[in-house]
Amino acid sequence: MTSAAPADTSPVNAAVVRADGCTRVFGDGPGAVTAVSGASLTVHRGELVALVGPSGSGKTTLLSMLGALLTPTAGRVFIGDVETTALTERERTRLRAARIGFVFQSAGLLPYLTAVENVATVGSFAGLSRPVARRRAEQLLDELGLANRAGHLPKALSGGEQQRVAIARALLNDPPLLLADEPTAHLDGERGRQVIGLIADAVRQHGRAGVVVTHDDRVAAHADRVMAMTDGRLATDPAAAHPAVSG
Amino acid sequence: MTWTAVRLGIAELWRSRARTALAAGTVAVLAFLTMTLAGLADSLDRGSTGVLQAVDADVVVFNEEARRQLLRSRVPHGQATALLQVDGVRAVGTIALVPTSAETPAGATRVTLVGYHARTPAEPTRLVAGRLPVDGEPGIAAVDSSLRGSGVEIGDEITIAGDRVVEVVGFVEDARFLQQPTVWVPPDMWAQVRMRAFPETGWAESLAGVSLLRISPDADPATVAAAVNSTVDGLDAVPLAEGVRAIPGVDVQRGTFGVIVTLTVAVTALVVTLLFVLIVTERRVQLATLRALGAPPRLLAVALLSQATAVWLLALVAGTAGTAALSAVAPEAMPLALRPAVVATAGAALLLAALAGAGFALRRVHRLDPAIAMEDDQT
Numbered sequence: 001m002t003s004a005a006p007a008d009t010s011p012v013n014a015a016v017v018r019a020d021g022c023t024r025v026f027g028d029g030p031g032a033v034t035a036v037s038g039a040s041l042t043v044h045r046g047e048l049v050a051l052v053g054p055s056g057s058g059k060t061t062l063l064s065m066l067g068a069l070l071t072p073t074a075g076r077v078f079i080g081d082v083e084t085t086a087l088t089e090r091e092r093t094r095l096r097a098a099r100i101g102f103v104f105q106s107a108g109l110l111p112y113l114t115a116v117e118n119v120a121t122v123g124s125f126a127g128l129s130r131p132v133a134r135r136r137a138e139q140l141l142d143e144l145g146l147a148n149r150a151g152h153l154p155k156a157l158s159g160g161e162q163q164r165v166a167i168a169r170a171l172l173n174d175p176p177l178l179l180a181d182e183p184t185a186h187l188d189g190e191r192g193r194q195v196i197g198l199i200a201d202a203v204r205q206h207g208r209a210g211v212v213v214t215h216d217d218r219v220a221a222h223a224d225r226v227m228a229m230t231d232g233r234l235a236t237d238p239a240a241a242h243p244a245v246s247g
Numbered sequence: 248m249t250w251t252a253v254r255l256g257i258a259e260l261w262r263s264r265a266r267t268a269l270a271a272g273t274v275a276v277l278a279f280l281t282m283t284l285a286g287l288a289d290s291l292d293r294g295s296t297g298v299l300q301a302v303d304a305d306v307v308v309f310n311e312e313a314r315r316q317l318l319r320s321r322v323p324h325g326q327a328t329a330l331l332q333v334d335g336v337r338a339v340g341t342i343a344l345v346p347t348s349a350e351t352p353a354g355a356t357r358v359t360l361v362g363y364h365a366r367t368p369a370e371p372t373r374l375v376a377g378r379l380p381v382d383g384e385p386g387i388a389a390v391d392s393s394l395r396g397s398g399v400e401i402g403d404e405i406t407i408a409g410d411r412v413v414e415v416v417g418f419v420e421d422a423r424f425l426q427q428p429t430v431w432v433p434p435d436m437w438a439q440v441r442m443r444a445f446p447e448t449g450w451a452e453s454l455a456g457v458s459l460l461r462i463s464p465d466a467d468p469a470t471v472a473a474a475v476n477s478t479v480d481g482l483d484a485v486p487l488a489e490g491v492r493a494i495p496g497v498d499v500q501r502g503t504f505g506v507i508v509t510l511t512v513a514v515t516a517l518v519v520t521l522l523f524v525l526i527v528t529e530r531r532v533q534l535a536t537l538r539a540l541g542a543p544p545r546l547l548a549v550a551l552l553s554q555a556t557a558v559w560l561l562a563l564v565a566g567t568a569g570t571a572a573l574s575a576v577a578p579e580a581m582p583l584a585l586r587p588a589v590v591a592t593a594g595a596a597l598l599l600a601a602l603a604g605a606g607f608a609l610r611r612v613h614r615l616d617p618a619i620a621m622e623d624d625q626t
Contacts, residue, residue: 097541
């Protein structure tokens with residue numbers, strides 16, 4: 001896949017995202033719910049981590065904290081050397097646009113934009129000019145086998161095609177971090193395999209870090225590490241203590 | 248970024264045409280109501296006050312006993328000399344009104360005869376065809392252009408007050424008084440008609456009505472009016488706008504229509520607010536997804552405001568077209584004309600209402616939690 005950003009010269013095993021003792025509590029008083037408790041996780045360049053666990057175990061909440069969508073109640077999150085938990089809302093918005101690619105469970109495409117428009121639109125969030133964003137969107141769709149579907153609205157695309165468009169959108173600004181929440185949940189076996197293969201390629205071939213929340217064993221099979229969450233607690237992250245293990 | 252926002256907003260409207268049509272149609276009904284009410288208010292107002300609005304004056308002078316009634320005022324034109332001595336007064340004219348009737352090709356109609364001196368501030372400024380009579384011309388008149396509806400043309404002779412024949416030499420626009428057309432004549436003809444209508448008043452040597460003052464460009468009408476009142480006994484001078492408001496029914500008419508139009512605009516704001524709150528609520532996950540992907544709140548705000556502007560524009564075009572069509576078929580008793588100034592003013596009020604309504608919905612966008620994007624209920 002094509003990269004629009006300058007070559008990354010950071011070490012091959014550099015940590016792209018790191019969570020240190022992250023806790024997230026919703027509500028307060030007796031009704032407070034601790035969704036994630038003291039989670040620590042480090043993901044390096046070229047590494048794909050699968051977060052698994054039963055529903056309600058806190059996987060999506062942890063992913064939201066890694067993606068600067070949610071602020072931890074306690075603990076810190078770093079993307080590269082930037083502590084996202086210390087940023088203002090505006091700074092987090094800019095950081096998400098430039099450094100994080102999201103793939104949502106239901107693709108989350110805007111129904112009133114064509115596939116190529118959906119992909120190209122996020123370019124402006126990161127400061128790309130319209131023609132550049134458009135060219136790159138067309139190129140990404142071509143690489144993902146959707147060149148002939150670029151002008152179609154999401155309703156005319158299959159679930160797998162929509163998810164591929166969402167992957168193209170996530171990659172448009174060439175982010176170092178790719179986060180995916182149940183990307184294969186609504187896809188059949190073949191399409192699910194295809195989508196997770198694309199995510200794994202996007203991570204490994206371009207030195208990104210990837211975190212995928214999943215229930216899907218096919219995803220786990222593609223991951224470099226599988227980390228389990230239970231009742232808001234994450235199994236110990238060996239990479240946090242031994243960064244060199246990733247790869 | 249702003250362009251992207253506008254494109255996003257307009258793309259959503261374009262690709263959801265049925266919903267856009269519903270929203271624009273709803274606002275168009277309100278725009279039609281606003282335009283119709285504003286057009287009616289404007290037409291009625293001009294029909295009542297045109298005689299004073301048509302002259303090039305800044306201050307109106309009544310005699311005290313007239314209580315600011317144009318028909319009752321009897322300020323003799325001879326006061327002009329005294330009025331010209333007042334600081335700030337540059338020119339003085341007089342108009343004198345007599346209610347009477349005119350025989351037109353379409354039959355008898357009520358008119359107001361206006362006696363005036365040519366080349367003074369009393370001369371009507373809105374000549375749209377022909378010419379104005381000059382002092383000393385016998386049997387010549389300029390008439391309000393609404394008499395064209397009664398078949399009157401330039402060169403026609405019409406009979407005034409039963410037996411006075413005048414030739415129409417010009418048309419003046421928007422110069423009606425109390426919804427009646429006006430007939431502008433030199434002082435001699437006015438004196439003849441007044442003598443016939445009110446024989447007990449005797450022959451008038453000169454016009455006696457209201458004095459109209461044109462003031463220096465740097466003078467303030469209220470100050471000049473106060474100076475007149477303190478300098479010349481028995482007079483009641485007021486700025487032109489105040490003299491216009493003193494015409495019977497004008498204040499009540501303006502107040503009533505003002506309240507109705509304001510309420511209609513307020514309802515428009517409420518409807519637009521509801522529409523956009525619904526849109527934001529319905530599109531909550533989509534908007535949160537955009538936020539999650541790095542769209543700043545400003546982008547979503549511009550997208551929403553561009554949608555409000557587009558809905559307003561569609562509604563304005565439809566509402567204005569509807570009102571224009573209504574004015575074309577409206578009976579004569581319903582004076583409805585849509586001037587560009589009315590469309591501009593009402594349109595601006597509706598735009599403010601639309602932006603205010605959308606702006607209210609924006610608060611929800613600003614409070615939107617981007618983490619909602621992770622919810623699995625996206626459309």
